[in-house]
Amino acid sequence: MEERELVEYFRTQIGEDPDVASAVAAIRSLLEFLKRDQSETILGLRENMTQAILRLQETDSSVAVSSGGELFLRFISLTSLEHPDLSQCKNVMIERGELFLKKISLSRGKVGKLCHTFIKDGAKILTHSSSRVVLKVLENAAADHKRFTVYVTESQPDSAGELMAQKLRKLNIPVTVVLDAAVGYIMEKVDLVIVGAEGVVESGGVINKIGTYQMAVCSKAHNKPFYVVAESFKFVRLYPLNQQDVPDRFKYKADVLKTAEDLNQEHPMIDYTPPSLITLLFTDLGVLTPSAVSDELIKLYL
């Protein structure tokens, strides 16, 4: 399968189902690539796969695609260790890959079920930008007949907050859109903050849309719980110590990376929130404290 076809497949996946997480779409495309791959050796397969992942990252430079790709690569390594023979290995890989995809498409539901019990009746929730996982959590809470109001930040530069507000209005949840700059102002009114994540790093911190760090610092200052909801395939092997440590390839959109002359003049799209500001992480592996995240990653990668 050529790289061009791979990118086409990826784009169609996202186009067909806008609700699918980009990591899931990436893994699906990589599985398709695996099925059509013609290499004769496992090493060749790995090389082709690495190239494919690089191509996908050039199309969509978000952290989620990167974590999905790395997970898939790890998946191949683990399976190839058990079955050194390529043809047998490939069949096992394809079977397990389908199973893996099925499981992770259920993760969002699991997270939603876990988190909605933490939303009390009459709660005022603050969220940032547009996250499908947070939407699922709020959907579950509304279905449970809880009454709550939501404040969403506008989240410039792409006004993703407006999208989120529309989706929430469709669910009959009272929602107010606030300016990004109004986070400090609104913080005294809210009871809890729930945000999604594009990536969860090894220290237990998260990488999310720009403005999340601000919100976390404000909520810490006001002593409000700051919850992060994320599926487990977003765990990524990065360990940033500050904002500068987050690699440039995640901070900016793919086309900006290619065309920009001076990256310092561009606006970053994501920021890093350290684990000390996060109260709890809700994942499909359960409710985790930030210190438990590195345990999970170690179990997988070592």
Place this chain on the structure above:
Amino acid sequence: MPGADKETDLSERIESFLSELKRCGSGAGSLRGSAETARETSALLRRITAQARWSNAGELMEIIRKEGRRMTAAQPSETTVGNMVRRVLKIIREEYARSRGSSEETDQQESLHKLLTSGGSSEDNFRQHFAHLKANVIEAINELLTELEGTTDNISMQALEHIHSNEVIMTIGRSRTVEAFLKDAARKRKFHVIVAECAPFCQGHEMATSLSKEDIETTVIPDAAIFAVMSRVNKVIIGTQTVLANGGLRALNGTHTLALAAKHHSTPLIVCAPMFKLSPQFPNEEDTFHKFVSPHEVLPFTEGEILSKVNAHCPVFDYVPPELITLFISNIGGNAPSYIYRLMSELYHPEDHEL
């Protein structure tokens, strides 16, 4: 018929246990310590395993889960009951896995690794019958009971590492674990203890009397003086009713104040809690969290005129967030609050968090 007799005997015991649980909920603290509750729950579960009718692990787990639900519903604030039920469920799962000969995981948790490498359905519905399962489970529960009996001693053995000569230790209310801890250290070291009386039940007074019998210099202070005295205190050692899954505490009313004062003065806060107090609940679940008792202690009925105009509450428990705690001392050693998630995964299976 002997079978029917056994069953009625069993259900009688369960009923009497349930009614005792319901009764002892009222009043200052508990009429029996949590250690006794834990022991009695485990003994009852052992009896259920021995006497109830079941043919495979799945049925046994269903029976225990059902009884567990009834027991926790009888007294939701007594979390040790639920914890023991979960421990026994985990024991059953382990014994079942061992009987099946799965050299598998001691790690039954969901993990990314498992997601990637499992092929096919790993659904285990525990339906296989094993002849020795009953004996194995009962033996394991006996081990659990032995462990329960040794908890206070195990905790007190660590006292000498944490208490040094001429230190001033502060505590609040009455905790049997802390009492044993301090008494053990007093055998070899001389130190002072300040006890906050913890109104309105004032259990601090009993604690002070008991400690002074062992020749420990004790001072009782009212709760309002906690902050004022804190600057002279070297360590704060407290007990708790429950340790929550995020590392926070559900402790006696007034403990949060003590913890905040300690944080302000950068005084280490040490919590002595045996492992059976560790509960997989998080502090946001509303109904099981708070317990209120008669406000007679706060505002007596003799103050009739005021009573009609105000609302009086008498909460029994306080939530202490994990950031205020320095160290947990339990029967398996000392741990940081951020490590609690790990201990929890060793003690309980995630599917048992909700009984």
